[in-house]
Amino acid sequence: MKDTLTYEELKAAVHAAYDACKGLTGGQNAHYIPYLANVDSSLFGISACMPDGRMISVGDTNYKLGIESVSKVPTAILVMRQLGADALLEKIGADATGLPFNSVFAILLENDHPSTPLVNAGAVTACSLVEPKGSADQKWKAIVSNMTDLMGSEPELIDELYQSESSTNFQNRSIAWLLKQYGRIYDDPEMSLDLYTRQCSMGVTADQLAIMAATICADGTNPKTGKQVFAPELAPKVTSLMATVGFYQHSGDWLYTTGLPAKTGVGGAVIGVMPGQFGICAFSPPLDDAGNSVKAQAALKHIMEGLKLNIFSR
Ligand code: GLN
Secondary structure, three states, X not given: OOOOOOHHHHHHXXXXXXXXXXXXXXXXXXXXXXXXXXXXXXXXXXXXXXXXXXXXXXXXXXXXXXXXXXXXXXXXXXXXXXXXXXXXXXXXXXXXXXXXXXXXXXXXHOOOOOOOOOOHHHHHHHHHHOOOOOOHHHHHHHHHHHHHHHHOOOOEEOHHHHHHHHOOOHXXXXXXXXXXXXXXXXXXXXHHHHXXXXXXXXXXXXXXXXXXXXXXXXXXXXXXXXXXXXXXXXXXXXXXXXXXXXXXXXXXXXXXXXXXXXXXXXXXXXXXXXXXXXXXXXXXXXXXXOOOEHHHHHHHHHHHHHHOOOOOOO
């Protein structure tokens, strides 16, 4: 791996990827959440942040996008901050499912664990684990303040998205109650599901998500605020979760192709973490069949190839 990636090299790679990918078509907005179905499909942005806080932003990096499943990363971090890495492994797991993000089948196959906090089942369990137990308000405060620490600025709930998801999340409701049946929900199931739905409805920008990714890349220190948000030894745990299941049933293909631990959301964002080098977010709403942004994937692949970086290479 190149050990001295320069700002200029990263900047050139980000701009080259933006130019190469901006005309790409293909995919469609998340259709099962009405709010997301109506977001402008032409939005496209890339934002990168280095451990020293320098940023590169091109395109629509100030648009408030729905964070969706990218929110599973900060809440997994919160559970590790509050309860430790071992508790996350014991109560949720850190395994790939090889199945879609909202798979009920994955829970049935592995009924002793929800597999990983980065699919819907494990993320609802993670919300149930957040301290302090029993208080939706206090738990929500902890979730928001953790995201704020990681991004260096506050997310903002998109109420219309929250209403849209809450009125259509029947599959997630089934997941919450199935997990309850298996003893894998550690607080009230409806409250845990609602916290999950609300955290998915957070509005954030690609710039904010790039800073979050850079905080992970910098071993838990936010490059903008200088705050040590989580213990350095948690950083490889977070990155390994992302690498294992960040693209659901396409996770292996993604890692094989790009060598970039990354996590997607159906709002169209993908965050990537190159430990010690940079955090990045690419964003574009149209998705492939697994719910991963088509253009964001193409852009990040372009960047990794351009920089000749790969987490598995020296
Ligand atoms: N809120 C969405 C859901 O639960 C998140 C899914 C995703 O981004 N992959 O279906």
